[in-house]
Amino acid sequence: MPAQLGELETPALIADRQRIQTNAERMLERSRRFGFALRPHLKTAKSAAIAAIAHGGAKGPVTVSTLREAEYFFANGFGDITYAVCITPNKFRHAVDLIDRGAELKVLLASESVAQSLADFTQGRSTPVNVMIEIDCGDHRTGFAPDADELVAAARRIQAGEGVRLVGLLTHGGQSYGCKSTAEVAAVAEEERTSLIRAQRRLADAGFEAEVLSSGSTPTATMGERFDGLSELRPGVYLAGDLFQAQIGSCAIDDIAISVLASVIAHDPARNSLVVDAGALALSKDRSTRASPVDYGYGLLIQADGRPFRIDMIIAGVSQEHGQVTSREPLPYDALPIGANVRVLPNHACMTAASYHKYYVTDGVGTEIVAEWDKVSGW
C-alpha cells in the first residue's frame, strides 16, 4: 500500500477521514436533538467504510440509488436498505433475490401499474416485499401528490397483494437545491414534512396504514427547523460536502472531505493557465456552481496536504483527461512545477466520486495515506 499521496498515480480519489467523521457527528447530533433516525443516502460515497462512520461505527440503515449499491452494502453487512429510486418490473427479480438472501430491502414505487405488477410478481410469497410509496413534495420529479387519488389506488393494489406490504412513504425535497437562503431551505424541509403527513392521513382516511415517514436531502436535513412526525431522514452528500453544498450553506469549504489528487502536467504562462491530469472523467462535467454566487468552474484547487491555497485557482475547462486551471491572480508557477500534486475540491461530490474504484484515505491535514477504502460503481 502506498504510504504517501506523492506515491500515487493521478488522478486518485482522496477521502479525509477526520472531516468525514466531523460531518457525520454533526448530523448525528441533529438526529439526537430532533429525534429522527438517520438512513444516510450512500449514492454519494458508495463506500461501506463511510456508511459505518455515518452511524458512529454501526452497520445502520442505509439508502441506495441502484441495486448494485444494495448488493454491495448487503455484502458488507448493511442489511436494512431502502432503494430510493422508483422500481420497474425489470428489477423485481433482483430485488426479491436480495430479500430471499436476507436483505431487509424496501423498494419504492409511485405508480398504480407498477404496484399491480409487483403484487402479481410476488403472489404467494411468504416473506413479503416491503414497499415505500413516493410522495412529491414539490420537486416534481417522481411521486404522487399527497392528495392524488392515484396514491390511494396504489395503496389498495399493495394491500390486496399477498406478497407485498406497504411500510411507509418517502419524499425528497430536491427543490432545496435551488434555494438562495437558509429560510428558503427550511421552508422546503417543512414542505417535505407536511407532504408526508398529509399523504399519511389521506391513506389513513382510506383505511391504509403507512407507518414510516422518510424524508430528506442534505440541505433540508441541515437547515430544517421541524422534523416532528418524521421517522427518518436520508441526507447523503453531507458526509462528503462539496462546493455546491458550501454555496447553499449546507457546509463550509473547509468541511469538504472528498477531493481528487492531480498532477500538474503543463504550464502556459502566456494564458495564465496550467493543466492538471484531472479532467472531465476525474472531476465529472458537473457545473452545479454555474448559477451560484461563486462559480468554481469544474472545481477549486487546494494544496496536496488539504490546506487551501492563498488564491483561488479553479478548473475552468476540461477535456477527457485534462483540466485547465486558471485564476484571477497570476498563477504561482514556481510553487506548482510540472509533476507537482494538488487536490481539486468537487462541485458535486456524487458525480466526482462515482468514476473511481477506491478511496485513498488521509486523516486531517497531511499527505500520509492511512487506509484504502473500496467503493462500488456502475449498475
Place this chain on the structure above:
Amino acid sequence: MPAQLGELETPALIADRQRIQTNAERMLERSRRFGFALRPHLKTAKSAAIAAIAHGGAKGPVTVSTLREAEYFFANGFGDITYAVCITPNKFRHAVDLIDRGAELKVLLASESVAQSLADFTQGRSTPVNVMIEIDCGDHRTGFAPDADELVAAARRIQAGEGVRLVGLLTHGGQSYGCKSTAEVAAVAEEERTSLIRAQRRLADAGFEAEVLSSGSTPTATMGERFDGLSELRPGVYLAGDLFQAQIGSCAIDDIAISVLASVIAHDPARNSLVVDAGALALSKDRSTRASPVDYGYGLLIQADGRPFRIDMIIAGVSQEHGQVTSREPLPYDALPIGANVRVLPNHACMTAASYHKYYVTDGVGTEIVAEWDKVSGW
C-alpha cells in the same frame, strides 16, 4: 447471459456491432485511400472487442488516455500502445513496468523538465522507453509550439538519455470541435499536418530525428483533405459516434452505435414530461450540443430496438439516477408505459460509456443480445 434487451436491468450500455463495423470500415477505407496508418484512440470505447473491429479483426496499434487502459489493452493482446496524455514522474514506474513486461508503449511529453526526469529515471536501461513529443497545433491545451526553442531543448534531453529514445511527434487538433463547417474542420486537419511537419523539420535542422508523425481527431480524420507526410491518425469517437459528432458532420445520427438502455419510471402529463432511469451518471452531465444547431439536452431517445421515434424526445434534465424526458410534441404516453424500454443516444460517447463495466451487444436493428463485451474504466 440475457438473450433480449428486455431482460436487462436498466440503465445498461448497448453497442450495435453492425454500426461499429460500418463506422470502422469507413475509416479503414479512408486510411487506405490516403495512405495513413490507423492508431484508434480507445479512450472512447475502452473495449478490446471494439479495438479489434477498428482494425478489421487485427490486434493493431492503439491509443489510450490512461495507464489503466494501457494495462487492459496489453492484457488483451494489443501490444503497440501510445499513451497520449503527457506523462508525469509519478507514472514513470508503471510505464516502465509495462515495457518490461513486453508492451511496446510510447509515452508523451511536452516539458524539458519531464524529459530530463525521464532520462534520469531510465538511466542504464537496455530496452529504451520510446517517447513522443507533443506539438500544439492550435488547441493550446498541452504541447510545444512547432517553433518553440523548448522543443529542441526537450529533444536534446531525450537524445542525451541512455534509456529513452525519441520516436516521433504527436498532435491533436481539438479546436476542430469548435468548427462550424467541413471546410473549417479541413483547415484544422491541415494545421495538424503542417504543425507536425514544421516541428519535424525544426528538429531535423537541430540534428534530431523524429520519425513518426501522429495526428488526428475524429472530425479532422473524417473531413481532412490532405494527410501526406503523416505516419498515423488517432481518431477515437468515430467508432461510436454521438450527437455532437453528428452536429459537426463527422457522422449521421443513424451511425451512432452506442446508446443507453433505460426504462420509463414515471409519467407527468401535466408537464408533458416523463422520467427514465438513466440520469447524470448513466448519461453523464456532458452538454456538448448546447452550442450546436440542435440542442439535444442530455441525449435523444430512440426506440428500444434502435429505430428512431417519429418525434424528437430529449433528456431535458438529469439528477443522479433520473432523466427527465420532454418534447416539443405531445409525448406518446400510450407507447411508453411505465416499465417500457427506450434507448438514449449520447451527446458525447466518451463521457457516457465511461461509467459502465460492460457492453451488451446487438447486431443492427433489434433487441436480441448477441454478445457481452468487457471494458475498462477508472484509473
